[in-house]
Amino acid sequence: MYIHYHLIGLGYIGKVHLMAMNNFHMVNMPIDSQLIRQQLITRNPQKIDANQQQALGFKRIIQQEDMVYDPQGIHIVDLCSPNVYHHDLLLHAIEHQAHVYCEKPLTMNGQETKHVLKYYKAGQSKIQLCYTLRYLPAFAKARAAIKNHVIGDITSFRIEYYHSSYLNPDKPYAWRLDKQMSGGGALFDLGSHAIDLLQFLVAPVAEVLSYSDTVIKTRKDHEGMEHPVTVDDQAFIHVSTRNQIKGTVEVSRIAAGDDGIRVRLYGTKGSLMVDVFHNPYDVIYHNVLGQPCHLDERCYQDDAYYQHVSAFYPTPKLSQGFFMDSHMACLGSFISQVEKGDTVEGAPSLEACQSIEAVLSACLKSATTGRKEKIDY
Numbered sequence: 001m002y003i004h005y006h007l008i009g010l011g012y013i014g015k016v017h018l019m020a021m022n023n024f025h026m027v028n029m030p031i032d033s034q035l036i037r038q039q040l041i042t043r044n045p046q047k048i049d050a051n052q053q054q055a056l057g058f059k060r061i062i063q064q065e066d067m068v069y070d071p072q073g074i075h076i077v078d079l080c081s082p083n084v085y086h087h088d089l090l091l092h093a094i095e096h097q098a099h100v101y102c103e104k105p106l107t108m109n110g111q112e113t114k115h116v117l118k119y120y121k122a123g124q125s126k127i128q129l130c131y132t133l134r135y136l137p138a139f140a141k142a143r144a145a146i147k148n149h150v151i152g153d154i155t156s157f158r159i160e161y162y163h164s165s166y167l168n169p170d171k172p173y174a175w176r177l178d179k180q181m182s183g184g185g186a187l188f189d190l191g192s193h194a195i196d197l198l199q200f201l202v203a204p205v206a207e208v209l210s211y212s213d214t215v216i217k218t219r220k221d222h223e224g225m226e227h228p229v230t231v232d233d234q235a236f237i238h239v240s241t242r243n244q245i246k247g248t249v250e251v252s253r254i255a256a257g258d259d260g261i262r263v264r265l266y267g268t269k270g271s272l273m274v275d276v277f278h279n280p281y282d283v284i285y286h287n288v289l290g291q292p293c294h295l296d297e298r299c300y301q302d303d304a305y306y307q308h309v310s311a312f313y314p315t316p317k318l319s320q321g322f323f324m325d326s327h328m329a330c331l332g333s334f335i336s337q338v339e340k341g342d343t344v345e346g347a348p349s350l351e352a353c354q355s356i357e358a359v360l361s362a363c364l365k366s367a368t369t370g371r372k373e374k375i376d377y
Helices: 012-023 050-056 083-095 112-123 137-147 191-201 304-312 322-340 350-369
Strands: 001-010 036-039 060-062 075-080 098-100 127-129 154-162 206-212 219-222 226-227 234-241 247-254 260-265 269-274 284-286
Touching: 001 012, 036 322, 075 083, 075 322, 083 098, 083 112, 098 206, 098 322, 112 350, 127 322, 127 350, 137 191, 137 260, 137 269, 137 304, 154 191, 191 206, 191 234, 191 247, 191 260, 191 350, 206 350, 234 350, 304 322
Parallel strands: 001 036, 001 075, 036 060, 075 098, 098 127, 154 247
Antiparallel strands: 154 260, 206 234, 219 226, 234 247, 260 269, 269 284
């Protein structure tokens, strides 16, 4: 089988996706189809010379308005453009029955997402969001262990996703710092992953109380022009799930010395923790007496989603770090689902994406009103 691959956007994350795909054959990715690099869509195709085009391997490097699909082929669109363009590009792909691998968030707001879902349900396209942390073996193990009641009923949780690079006031201005282009800052960029993990592992969110701050108010672009920063640098969220489990989600792009992704889940029989930067393959388990214990393999080894993740996530010896490994696994999984015509239970669905965006919208509203806000699903 041949699959025509189209990449929209050659910024940082677009390059990450290409790097992930370039390494499929090195990690024995279980994909049978041959990927044909058909079109690279970028705002400035004239900046890519012949040598670069040959290295990138695409047949055409074009602007968005020149994009075409062969009606006879199977197509995957890898959507890495600024968030503000997602809605129209998704509808264009669905119209041409192309499958879409989309960087989060799906769109800029709930209204746009509902519009996309309407056309998606009437069409034949598969769409998967890049919620790559689901593809870490540690989270697949944790999910299976929770399903098998290893820590009993969950009583509370704490999720932290911290970066620090935006604390540097000389970091250049980019579209991600413009709310009209991105939709939000740390809350959207990091918080979307944190909320996804929360709902993937624990339960749907029912209510939030959110606080956010913008610490560095202006930044200069590469030409030295100063721009206002209209998104948050950090956000803190008190969360209540539908089954009344309480916990916190904290995200920051200015947490110097504390970069990391840490998920703590507390239950009536013990606790589970995943510290991604230290070990993306395993969980830290404490029993009801607070003693550190080895998590019995029988708690997760027969779980279908854990088995799926294990097939696509690189082994420790071939690891390029969790960030690249998770992108390889997530993209590889989606391509496999397209070629087999199936859907993997546990893969990030459009319904899960819609739920995440509803939570983020409530967080934005709460940060403005200063009140608890219920989630409008």
